[in-house]
Amino acid sequence: MKLLRLFTLVLAGLAVSLPAAAEPPVWRIKRGGAEVTLFGSVHLLNPGQAWQTPRLREDLARAGQVWFEIPLDAEARAAAGPLTQAKSRLPAGKTLSSYLSPKGRERLARVAGKLGLPPAALEPLRPWFVETTLTIVHLQSRGATQGDGVEETLAAQAPADAQRRAFETMEEQIGWLAGASAKEQAASLEETLRQIEEEPEAFDRLQQAWVDGDTATIVREGVEPLRTVTPKLYRRLVVDRNRRWVEQIERLLKTPDRAFIVVGVGHLVGPDSVPAMLRRRGVAVEGP
Numbered sequence: 001m002k003l004l005r006l007f008t009l010v011l012a013g014l015a016v017s018l019p020a021a022a023e024p025p026v027w028r029i030k031r032g033g034a035e036v037t038l039f040g041s042v043h044l045l046n047p048g049q050a051w052q053t054p055r056l057r058e059d060l061a062r063a064g065q066v067w068f069e070i071p072l073d074a075e076a077r078a079a080a081g082p083l084t085q086a087k088s089r090l091p092a093g094k095t096l097s098s099y100l101s102p103k104g105r106e107r108l109a110r111v112a113g114k115l116g117l118p119p120a121a122l123e124p125l126r127p128w129f130v131e132t133t134l135t136i137v138h139l140q141s142r143g144a145t146q147g148d149g150v151e152e153t154l155a156a157q158a159p160a161d162a163q164r165r166a167f168e169t170m171e172e173q174i175g176w177l178a179g180a181s182a183k184e185q186a187a188s189l190e191e192t193l194r195q196i197e198e199e200p201e202a203f204d205r206l207q208q209a210w211v212d213g214d215t216a217t218i219v220r221e222g223v224e225p226l227r228t229v230t231p232k233l234y235r236r237l238v239v240d241r242n243r244r245w246v247e248q249i250e251r252l253l254k255t256p257d258r259a260f261i262v263v264g265v266g267h268l269v270g271p272d273s274v275p276a277m278l279r280r281r282g283v284a285v286e287g288p
Contacts, residue, residue, distance in 0.1 A: 025040045025213045025218075026056060033257075034259075038287070039150075061159060066155070071170065087174050112134065126182075128180060135192060250278075
């Protein structure tokens with residue numbers, strides 16, 4: 001399991017039939033006068049999919065602060081393009097194919113062609129960016145859209161006077177992805193290419209698990225493979241970031257305020273998740 005399953009947890013939302021009782025996972029913390037809601041999100045959803053519960057809406061309506069992984073304002077979005085461009089291109093004289101095995105090159109040509117992306121256009125790009133691009137296009141080809149995503153919906157519904165905050169800048173988040181070694185990036189890309197071709201049903205299982213609040217399946221299908229197969233990448237993309245976020249959450253718990261936190265569900269399940277880290281620090285966390 002490389003980045004595609006992680007991105008599926010973060011960028012999920014394919015054609016999943018949501019039951020009326022859909023209840024994606026949520027965690028809650030109360031300490032003194034502070035209240036924190038942790039909601040595990042997916043960033044891409046099919047139009048019209050219902051996922052909010054009455055209690056989740058109530059938590060959001062009462063929030064004085066609403067936290068996301070990165071800023072969602074227009075200024076941050078405008079800055080993303082130049083930042084991504086600066087981190088996405090290989091050094092002069094290097095090509096994407098030079099980092100891939102013969103089988104990886106063959107798969108890249110097939111997958112990119114199927115998704116309508118000219119393989120030659122990908123050659124100057126770093127593996128992490130190609131993997132991200134292929135993942136998003138793959139999910140969108142199956143009906144997912146970002147406009148109906150969890151973050152956009154909750155940001156629009158949040159109280160007008162609630163502070164909008166972010167755990168990371170756009171530059172920091174891109175840096176987490178781009179800063180992995182070329183070898184790790186290439187290995188992750190090759191596994192993602194394999195998954196797109198051979199295991200599409202695995203992603204359907206992950207998405208349905210999110211709908212059902214089935215955190216055990218999310219851990220088994222989405223977190224454990226990344227942790228065991230690519231431990232360095234797992235530490236970089238999950239563990240290290242979670243530790244930073246936990247420190248910020250602990251500071252929030254020292255203030256008499258209500259905070260609503262929305263991050264990818266892959267950060268909220270498993271042995272190194274945000275709730276697990278908080279519990280190890282003695283914080284009582286209600287939830288799975």
